[in-house]
Amino acid sequence: MNTVMDGSQPISIEQDVVLARQTVRRLAIECGLRLVDQTKLITAASELARNTVIYGGGGHMDWEFVEEGTRRGLRLVFRDEGPGIADMKLAMTDGWTSGGGLGLGLTGAKRLVDEFSLESTPGVGTRVTICKWN
Amino acid sequence: MDRIPILRMGEFLLVTIQVDMHDQLALTLQDDLAENINQHGSKGVLIDISALDIVDSFIGRMIGTISGLSKVMDAETVLVGMQPAVAITLVELGLTLPGVSTALNVERGMRLLRERVHAQ
Numbered sequence: 568m569n570t571v572m573d574g575s576q577p578i579s580i581e582q583d584v585v586l587a588r589q590t591v592r593r594l595a596i597e598c599g600l601r602l603v604d605q606t607k608l609i610t611a612a613s614e615l616a617r618n619t620v621i622y623g624g625g626g627h628m629d630w631e632f633v634e635e636g637t638r639r640g641l642r643l644v645f646r647d648e649g650p651g652i653a654d655m656k657l658a659m660t661d662g663w664t665s666g667g668g669l670g671l672g673l674t675g676a677k678r679l680v681d682e683f684s685l686e687s688t689p690g691v692g693t694r695v696t697i698c699k700w701n
Numbered sequence: 702m703d704r705i706p707i708l709r710m711g712e713f714l715l716v717t718i719q720v721d722m723h724d725q726l727a728l729t730l731q732d733d734l735a736e737n738i739n740q741h742g743s744k745g746v747l748i749d750i751s752a753l754d755i756v757d758s759f760i761g762r763m764i765g766t767i768s769g770l771s772k773v774m775d776a777e778t779v780l781v782g783m784q785p786a787v788a789i790t791l792v793e794l795g796l797t798l799p800g801v802s803t804a805l806n807v808e809r810g811m812r813l814l815r816e817r818v819h820a821q
Binding site: 602 | 721722723724725754755756757758759784785786787789790793794795796
């Protein structure tokens with residue numbers, strides 16, 4: 568049997584955020600995450616996918632299953648070629664937003680996953696990587 | 702255009718969210734509820750989210766806004782049916798829904814609404 572271990576899908580418009588949530592739900596179940604962890608990962612993905620659309624002007628979500636010993640995890644990358652984040656420290660402050668949101672997207676997503684990394688270059692784009700282990 | 706149906710039950714409005722909402726759909730629901738409260742002079746809104754398996758900051762904000770706007774329009778809002786995994790995730794996300802009344806299920810939610818409205 569051949570299992571697909573990675574993939575990618577575009578996140579360009581608002582409806583793509585719903586599709587991204589559905590993909591992550593399917594993958595999280597396949598990965599063997601327990602219900603609370605599935606919920607946390609889908610919620611984090613929803614926040615980041617929305618950021619990709621609103622702030623990044625659209626981009627992609629890449630996914631892959633990762634293994635470490637007996638542990639299995641799901642890693643997601645949200646990338647865009649938008650304006651980037653000028654002040655990373657400020658962006659990672661609870662309640663701060665450059666848009667009309669609550670300012671919980673990035674910081675909230677970080678709290679919901681096991682691994683989180685944010686790379687951004689002004690004028691080049693933003694890349695957020697998250698991972699949840701079972 | 703898609704819409705979340707709003708049921709009218711006497712002086713209350715009942716909303717059961719059963720689909721994975723995109724953001725525009727959530728905003729439409731917010732507007733429709735305000736319109737309905739105004740049109741029918743509703744005293745209470747019950748929002749059932751038992752079918753939702755995630756509530757992110759956008760939907761959380763919509764719930765807070767509905768609760769706030771119904772208050773200024775002289776109506777009470779009760780949120781019911783939040784799944785345990787959703788509750789855990791929401792709190793960890795940093796959303797505690799201040800000012801939003803909640804009940805475990807529809808029956809308790811209706812009781813709470815009646816008590817609130819008739820105590821006034």
